[in-house]
Amino acid sequence: MWDNHQALRSLANFLLLASLSMLVYAGGVWFVHSPWFPVKKIQIDGALKKVTPEQLKYIAEHELSGTFFTLDIDNTRAAFGKLPWVREAQVRRRWPDTLEIVVAEHEAMARWGENGLISTSGVWFDAASDAPLPVFFGPAGSEQEMSAMLGQLRQALAPSGLKPVVLNLSARRAWRVELDNGVKLELGRSDVLMRTERFAGHWKDTLAGLGYRIDTVDMRYPNGFAARMPDYKAPPAHIGATR
CATH class of the missing domain: 3.10.20.310 (membrane protein fhac)
Structure with a gap:
């Protein structure tokens, strides 16, 4: 090999190229890490x-x-x-x-119980706000579902002029909603929006005119509802006179 000038020339060129590559690499590392290029x-x-x-x-x-x-x-x-x-x-x-x-x-849409907020995209985040926001109580992982339901409930309640302020979703997926006038709606697990719309249709013409404070309206009946009015007292039964 040592008598082969062509082979020696090729080896020398290779070693020279390798040396230059190492110098370029070392220079690049120095350049990148040089304190001469701070973030100002x-x-x-x-x-x-x-x-x-x-x-x-x-x-x-x-x-x-x-x-x-x-x-x-x-x-x-x-x-x-x-x-x-x-x-x-x-x-x-x-x-x-x-x-x-x-x-x-993030833009806050609701509170998640007493711990964190829910964004308008239905994502929980750890922050505090003093804004008057609806409150969610539900199983972990139900943030998206409850966010979507809030918008649907607002639309369904529009004819009544009332707004949802507290949404409760139980572990059995039953809905209970508190409105901004203090009335609580028992909506159950099925036909939730249909039941809400039925309540909204009866609120102004029927329920609001009863003259008693309404605590809860149970909308889980197939063709009607039951209203709980703590202040209501049934009139005494009429007893006819006897002779």
Whole structure:
């Protein structure tokens, strides 16, 4: 081999190419990790109503690390996603020293009992609000179902002028709804919307004119309903005179 000049030339070229490749690789690693390329600007966009500048500043100062090239985009996105009202955070680099972050917030539709909120997309998230929101009580995993039912109940109750404020879904999938006037509806497990519409059709012309406070209306009867009125007292039975 040592007498084969062609083979020696090929080996020398290979070694030279390998050396150059290693130098390029080492230079690239140094370049990427060089402190000469820090992230100097963080630009945050989005229609923010609940997320505060202080929260965003805290994340930027305590959760983000690395240079413009080494900063982990997925970890950065997850760090901003930890904030209670953040639904989604999009992160991208902009040469030479800027990190652009677009934040989208949750929009609360209801409360989940005493623990967290439900967004307009039917997703539970851990946040607090002082807004007057409907309240859900239901089995774990029923958030989407209850969110859809809220919209359907609002539509079904529209003729009555009443609104649902508390939705209860039992483990047996039976519905109980409290309205904004304090009346509770027992709607059962089937024909829930039909029963609600039947109540709405009778409210103004029949139930609202009874003159007594109505606590509960049971709509589970096939062709009617029963109203519970705690203040109602039946008139005394008439006893005819005897001679």
